[in-house]
Amino acid sequence: MKDLWAGQAMEEKQKEVLAKMIRKKSHPILKKISRQLALEAGSWLVVLSVYYSMFDGQMRPWVGNGVFIIGILQAIAFNISAYLAARNLIQGDNLVSSLSRYIIELRKFKWISLFSRIIMMGAILFFFLYGLEMNTRRTFTVLFISLIFAGQLWFLQNQWSQKISKLVRLKADFTIPG
Protein backbone atom coordinates (compact mmCIF):
# COMPACT_ATOMS: atom_id res chain seq x y z
CA MET A 1 0.00 0.00 0.00
CA LYS A 2 2.82 2.38 0.88
CA ASP A 3 4.40 1.99 -2.56
CA LEU A 4 1.09 2.67 -4.31
CA TRP A 5 0.51 5.69 -2.10
CA ALA A 6 4.01 7.09 -2.61
CA GLY A 7 3.70 6.74 -6.35
CA GLN A 8 0.51 8.80 -6.74
CA ALA A 9 0.92 11.07 -9.76
CA MET A 10 0.63 14.74 -8.86
CA GLU A 11 1.17 17.78 -10.99
CA GLU A 12 4.02 20.05 -9.96
CA LYS A 13 3.33 23.74 -9.40
CA GLN A 14 5.99 26.27 -10.24
CA LYS A 15 7.20 28.78 -7.66
CA GLU A 16 5.65 31.68 -9.60
CA VAL A 17 2.24 30.01 -9.34
CA LEU A 18 2.77 29.38 -5.63
CA ALA A 19 3.81 32.99 -5.11
CA LYS A 20 0.47 34.19 -6.50
CA MET A 21 -1.35 31.96 -4.00
CA ILE A 22 -0.14 33.87 -0.98
CA ARG A 23 -1.50 37.16 -2.30
CA LYS A 24 -4.95 37.96 -0.94
CA LYS A 25 -5.88 39.58 -4.24
CA SER A 26 -5.47 36.38 -6.20
CA HIS A 27 -7.03 34.09 -3.61
CA PRO A 28 -10.19 32.68 -5.26
CA ILE A 29 -12.24 32.19 -2.11
CA LEU A 30 -11.17 35.43 -0.45
CA LYS A 31 -11.88 37.26 -3.68
CA LYS A 32 -15.36 35.77 -3.89
CA ILE A 33 -16.17 36.55 -0.26
CA SER A 34 -14.76 40.07 -0.34
CA ARG A 35 -16.68 40.80 -3.55
CA GLN A 36 -19.90 39.60 -1.94
CA LEU A 37 -19.10 41.58 1.19
CA ALA A 38 -18.38 44.73 -0.81
CA LEU A 39 -21.64 44.28 -2.70
CA GLU A 40 -23.67 43.84 0.50
CA ALA A 41 -21.96 46.69 2.31
CA GLY A 42 -22.26 48.87 -0.81
CA SER A 43 -26.00 48.18 -1.09
CA TRP A 44 -26.59 49.10 2.54
CA LEU A 45 -24.52 52.25 2.18
CA VAL A 46 -26.67 53.22 -0.82
CA VAL A 47 -29.77 52.65 1.33
CA LEU A 48 -28.26 54.81 4.06
CA SER A 49 -27.45 57.58 1.62
CA VAL A 50 -30.96 57.75 0.14
CA TYR A 51 -33.25 56.63 2.94
CA TYR A 52 -33.46 60.11 4.48
CA SER A 53 -35.19 61.62 1.46
CA MET A 54 -36.85 58.47 0.11
CA PHE A 55 -38.36 57.23 3.35
CA ASP A 56 -39.07 60.59 4.97
CA GLY A 57 -36.18 60.49 7.39
CA GLN A 58 -36.59 64.24 7.95
CA MET A 59 -40.12 63.65 9.25
CA ARG A 60 -38.96 61.22 11.91
CA PRO A 61 -37.26 62.07 15.19
CA TRP A 62 -33.50 61.73 15.52
CA VAL A 63 -33.97 58.59 17.64
CA GLY A 64 -35.63 56.79 14.73
CA ASN A 65 -32.92 57.89 12.31
CA GLY A 66 -30.16 57.06 14.78
CA VAL A 67 -31.49 53.57 15.47
CA PHE A 68 -31.87 52.91 11.73
CA ILE A 69 -28.31 54.04 10.92
CA ILE A 70 -26.72 52.22 13.87
CA GLY A 71 -28.71 49.07 13.13
CA ILE A 72 -27.35 48.92 9.59
CA LEU A 73 -23.80 50.06 10.35
CA GLN A 74 -23.35 47.43 13.06
CA ALA A 75 -24.52 44.72 10.61
CA ILE A 76 -21.92 45.88 8.06
CA ALA A 77 -19.23 45.97 10.77
CA PHE A 78 -20.16 42.48 11.91
CA ASN A 79 -19.98 41.12 8.37
CA ILE A 80 -16.47 42.52 7.96
CA SER A 81 -15.26 41.17 11.29
CA ALA A 82 -16.80 37.74 10.55
CA TYR A 83 -15.05 37.72 7.18
CA LEU A 84 -11.70 38.43 8.83
CA ALA A 85 -12.25 35.90 11.62
CA ALA A 86 -13.30 33.15 9.22
CA ARG A 87 -9.78 33.19 7.81
CA ASN A 88 -8.28 32.12 11.16
CA LEU A 89 -8.61 28.41 10.56
CA ILE A 90 -5.40 27.42 12.27
CA GLN A 91 -5.58 28.03 15.99
CA GLY A 92 -3.68 25.33 17.81
CA ASP A 93 -0.58 23.15 17.93
CA ASN A 94 -2.47 20.11 16.71
CA LEU A 95 -5.56 19.40 14.69
CA VAL A 96 -7.92 18.58 17.54
CA SER A 97 -7.01 21.65 19.59
CA SER A 98 -7.27 23.80 16.49
CA LEU A 99 -10.73 22.40 15.72
CA SER A 100 -11.80 22.92 19.35
CA ARG A 101 -10.84 26.58 19.31
CA TYR A 102 -12.38 27.09 15.88
CA ILE A 103 -15.65 25.54 17.10
CA ILE A 104 -15.70 27.88 20.13
CA GLU A 105 -15.09 30.83 17.82
CA LEU A 106 -17.83 29.76 15.41
CA ARG A 107 -20.31 29.32 18.27
CA LYS A 108 -19.49 32.84 19.42
CA PHE A 109 -19.94 34.13 15.89
CA LYS A 110 -23.21 32.30 15.50
CA TRP A 111 -24.72 34.20 18.44
CA ILE A 112 -23.16 37.51 17.48
CA SER A 113 -24.44 37.02 13.95
CA LEU A 114 -27.99 36.28 15.11
CA PHE A 115 -27.91 39.15 17.57
CA SER A 116 -26.59 41.54 14.92
CA ARG A 117 -29.33 40.47 12.50
CA ILE A 118 -32.01 40.91 15.18
CA ILE A 119 -30.73 44.42 15.93
CA MET A 120 -30.78 45.28 12.22
CA MET A 121 -34.30 43.93 11.70
CA GLY A 122 -35.51 45.62 14.86
CA ALA A 123 -33.96 48.92 13.74
CA ILE A 124 -35.66 48.71 10.33
CA LEU A 125 -39.04 47.95 11.89
CA PHE A 126 -38.56 50.66 14.50
CA PHE A 127 -37.76 53.25 11.82
CA PHE A 128 -40.72 52.45 9.62
CA LEU A 129 -43.21 51.96 12.43
CA TYR A 130 -42.19 54.94 14.52
CA GLY A 131 -45.21 57.17 15.03
CA LEU A 132 -47.32 55.14 12.63
CA GLU A 133 -50.93 54.70 13.61
CA MET A 134 -51.67 51.02 13.58
CA ASN A 135 -54.81 49.51 12.11
CA THR A 136 -55.70 45.89 11.36
CA ARG A 137 -54.16 45.88 7.89
CA ARG A 138 -50.90 47.41 9.11
CA THR A 139 -50.76 45.04 12.06
CA PHE A 140 -51.05 42.06 9.73
CA THR A 141 -48.42 43.55 7.43
CA VAL A 142 -46.03 43.97 10.36
CA LEU A 143 -46.76 40.43 11.47
CA PHE A 144 -46.07 39.17 7.96
CA ILE A 145 -42.76 41.08 7.77
CA SER A 146 -41.82 39.78 11.23
CA LEU A 147 -42.50 36.26 10.04
CA ILE A 148 -40.17 36.77 7.07
CA PHE A 149 -37.51 38.12 9.43
CA ALA A 150 -38.01 35.14 11.73
CA GLY A 151 -37.64 32.80 8.76
CA GLN A 152 -34.38 34.50 7.83
CA LEU A 153 -33.14 34.13 11.40
CA TRP A 154 -34.03 30.46 11.42
CA PHE A 155 -32.23 29.96 8.12
CA LEU A 156 -29.16 31.80 9.43
CA GLN A 157 -28.99 29.85 12.68
CA ASN A 158 -29.51 26.63 10.76
CA GLN A 159 -26.56 27.40 8.50
CA TRP A 160 -24.30 28.13 11.46
CA SER A 161 -25.50 25.06 13.36
CA GLN A 162 -24.81 22.78 10.40
CA LYS A 163 -21.27 24.10 10.05
CA ILE A 164 -20.61 23.79 13.76
CA SER A 165 -22.09 20.32 14.17
CA LYS A 166 -20.05 19.04 11.23
CA LEU A 167 -16.88 20.18 13.00
CA VAL A 168 -18.06 18.80 16.35
CA ARG A 169 -18.67 15.40 14.71
CA LEU A 170 -15.26 15.56 13.08
CA LYS A 171 -13.57 16.36 16.36
CA ALA A 172 -15.42 13.49 18.05
CA ASP A 173 -14.24 11.14 15.28
CA PHE A 174 -10.68 11.93 16.35
CA THR A 175 -11.10 11.98 20.08
CA ILE A 176 -13.41 9.05 20.68
CA PRO A 177 -11.06 6.04 20.78
CA GLY A 178 -11.54 3.59 17.93
Place this chain on the structure above:
Amino acid sequence: MDESYFLQLISTHQQIIHKVCKLYRDTSSDREDLFQEIVFQLWRSIDNFRGQSAIGTFIYRIALNTAMATFRRERKKIINYVDQVPEMSSDDEDLSTAERKGLLMAAIKMLEEADRAIIALVLDEYSYREIGEILGITENNVGVRVSRIKNKIKVLLINSYGI
Protein backbone atom coordinates in the same frame (compact mmCIF):
# COMPACT_ATOMS: atom_id res chain seq x y z
CA MET B 1 10.04 33.98 7.23
CA ASP B 2 11.48 35.20 3.99
CA GLU B 3 8.99 34.77 1.11
CA SER B 4 11.41 33.13 -1.30
CA TYR B 5 12.53 30.62 1.35
CA PHE B 6 8.89 29.87 2.12
CA LEU B 7 8.12 29.29 -1.55
CA GLN B 8 11.12 27.00 -1.83
CA LEU B 9 9.85 24.95 1.13
CA ILE B 10 6.34 24.70 -0.31
CA SER B 11 7.68 23.83 -3.71
CA THR B 12 9.75 21.00 -2.23
CA HIS B 13 6.90 19.62 -0.12
CA GLN B 14 3.96 20.33 -2.43
CA GLN B 15 3.21 16.63 -2.83
CA ILE B 16 1.80 16.65 0.70
CA ILE B 17 -0.64 19.40 -0.24
CA HIS B 18 -1.62 17.63 -3.47
CA LYS B 19 -2.34 14.42 -1.56
CA VAL B 20 -4.49 16.20 1.03
CA CYS B 21 -6.42 17.98 -1.74
CA LYS B 22 -7.00 14.70 -3.53
CA LEU B 23 -8.19 13.06 -0.31
CA TYR B 24 -10.64 15.76 0.69
CA ARG B 25 -12.03 17.19 -2.52
CA ASP B 26 -13.72 15.45 -5.44
CA THR B 27 -13.49 17.88 -8.34
CA SER B 28 -10.38 19.43 -9.83
CA SER B 29 -11.65 22.98 -9.27
CA ASP B 30 -12.38 22.24 -5.58
CA ARG B 31 -8.92 20.72 -5.29
CA GLU B 32 -7.37 23.79 -6.88
CA ASP B 33 -9.22 26.10 -4.47
CA LEU B 34 -8.18 23.99 -1.51
CA PHE B 35 -4.57 23.91 -2.66
CA GLN B 36 -4.53 27.68 -2.75
CA GLU B 37 -6.25 27.95 0.63
CA ILE B 38 -3.67 25.62 2.17
CA VAL B 39 -0.74 27.59 0.75
CA PHE B 40 -2.37 30.78 2.01
CA GLN B 41 -2.89 29.34 5.51
CA LEU B 42 0.69 28.03 5.54
CA TRP B 43 1.98 31.49 4.70
CA ARG B 44 -0.08 32.94 7.56
CA SER B 45 1.11 30.35 10.07
CA ILE B 46 4.70 29.79 9.00
CA ASP B 47 6.06 32.14 11.65
CA ASN B 48 4.63 29.79 14.30
CA PHE B 49 6.84 27.01 12.98
CA ARG B 50 9.65 26.77 15.50
CA GLY B 51 11.51 23.88 13.99
CA GLN B 52 10.63 21.47 16.80
CA SER B 53 9.26 19.05 14.22
CA ALA B 54 10.10 18.46 10.57
CA ILE B 55 8.68 20.98 8.10
CA GLY B 56 6.76 18.17 6.39
CA THR B 57 4.95 17.46 9.66
CA PHE B 58 4.02 21.12 9.97
CA ILE B 59 2.77 21.28 6.37
CA TYR B 60 0.71 18.11 6.86
CA ARG B 61 -0.92 19.52 9.99
CA ILE B 62 -1.87 22.83 8.40
CA ALA B 63 -3.03 21.12 5.20
CA LEU B 64 -5.27 18.65 7.05
CA ASN B 65 -6.60 21.36 9.33
CA THR B 66 -7.45 23.59 6.38
CA ALA B 67 -9.06 20.79 4.39
CA MET B 68 -11.30 19.81 7.28
CA ALA B 69 -12.18 23.24 8.66
CA THR B 70 -13.06 24.96 5.40
CA PHE B 71 -16.64 24.62 4.40
CA ARG B 72 -17.84 23.35 1.10
CA ARG B 73 -21.11 22.22 -0.29
CA GLU B 74 -21.76 18.68 0.87
CA ARG B 75 -21.77 16.33 -2.07
CA LYS B 76 -23.13 12.85 -2.12
CA LYS B 77 -20.33 10.37 -1.78
CA ILE B 78 -19.61 9.74 -5.41
CA ILE B 79 -16.17 8.45 -6.11
CA ASN B 80 -15.13 9.60 -9.53
CA TYR B 81 -12.50 6.93 -9.86
CA VAL B 82 -15.11 4.20 -10.05
CA ASP B 83 -16.01 5.06 -13.63
CA GLN B 84 -12.42 4.70 -14.67
CA VAL B 85 -12.08 1.24 -13.27
CA PRO B 86 -12.32 -1.53 -15.85
CA GLU B 87 -13.95 -4.88 -15.23
CA MET B 88 -12.00 -6.49 -12.44
CA SER B 89 -10.51 -9.86 -12.48
CA SER B 90 -10.42 -11.67 -9.17
CA ASP B 91 -6.71 -11.97 -9.73
CA ASP B 92 -5.22 -8.62 -8.73
CA GLU B 93 -2.00 -9.44 -10.56
CA ASP B 94 -3.88 -8.40 -13.70
CA LEU B 95 -4.25 -4.83 -12.53
CA SER B 96 -1.78 -2.24 -13.69
CA THR B 97 0.01 -0.14 -11.10
CA ALA B 98 -1.93 2.95 -12.17
CA GLU B 99 -5.22 1.14 -11.65
CA ARG B 100 -4.13 -0.08 -8.25
CA LYS B 101 -3.15 3.45 -7.26
CA GLY B 102 -6.56 4.69 -8.35
CA LEU B 103 -8.32 1.97 -6.40
CA LEU B 104 -6.33 2.64 -3.27
CA MET B 105 -7.14 6.35 -3.43
CA ALA B 106 -10.81 5.59 -4.13
CA ALA B 107 -10.98 3.24 -1.15
CA ILE B 108 -9.33 5.77 1.16
CA LYS B 109 -11.75 8.45 0.01
CA MET B 110 -14.64 6.25 1.11
CA LEU B 111 -13.40 6.43 4.71
CA GLU B 112 -14.51 9.01 7.26
CA GLU B 113 -12.50 12.26 7.16
CA ALA B 114 -10.65 11.49 10.41
CA ASP B 115 -9.66 8.03 9.19
CA ARG B 116 -8.40 9.46 5.89
CA ALA B 117 -6.02 11.73 7.78
CA ILE B 118 -4.68 8.87 9.89
CA ILE B 119 -4.12 6.47 7.02
CA ALA B 120 -2.50 9.15 4.85
CA LEU B 121 0.01 9.84 7.60
CA VAL B 122 0.64 6.13 8.11
CA LEU B 123 1.23 5.60 4.40
CA ASP B 124 3.63 8.53 4.38
CA GLU B 125 5.58 6.69 7.08
CA TYR B 126 4.98 8.95 10.03
CA SER B 127 5.39 7.18 13.37
CA TYR B 128 2.38 6.73 15.65
CA ARG B 129 3.92 9.29 18.00
CA GLU B 130 4.21 11.86 15.20
CA ILE B 131 0.67 11.13 14.02
CA GLY B 132 -0.56 11.59 17.58
CA GLU B 133 1.24 14.92 17.79
CA ILE B 134 -0.12 16.18 14.47
CA LEU B 135 -3.69 15.17 15.25
CA GLY B 136 -3.72 15.72 19.01
CA ILE B 137 -4.63 12.16 19.98
CA THR B 138 -2.75 9.52 21.96
CA GLU B 139 -0.26 7.15 20.37
CA ASN B 140 -2.35 4.28 21.67
CA ASN B 141 -5.47 5.65 20.00
CA VAL B 142 -3.55 5.93 16.72
CA GLY B 143 -2.47 2.30 16.96
CA VAL B 144 -5.99 1.03 17.59
CA ARG B 145 -7.37 3.08 14.74
CA VAL B 146 -4.72 2.14 12.22
CA SER B 147 -5.47 -1.56 12.38
CA ARG B 148 -9.19 -0.88 12.16
CA ILE B 149 -8.72 1.43 9.16
CA LYS B 150 -6.55 -1.10 7.34
CA ASN B 151 -9.28 -3.66 7.78
CA LYS B 152 -11.86 -1.22 6.48
CA ILE B 153 -9.77 -0.57 3.36
CA LYS B 154 -9.41 -4.29 2.72
CA VAL B 155 -13.16 -4.76 3.05
CA LEU B 156 -13.82 -1.78 0.77
CA LEU B 157 -11.46 -3.09 -1.88
CA ILE B 158 -13.03 -6.54 -1.77
CA ASN B 159 -16.65 -5.36 -1.65
CA SER B 160 -16.36 -2.54 -4.15
CA TYR B 161 -13.85 -3.86 -6.62
CA GLY B 162 -13.62 -7.56 -5.96
CA ILE B 163 -9.89 -7.51 -5.23
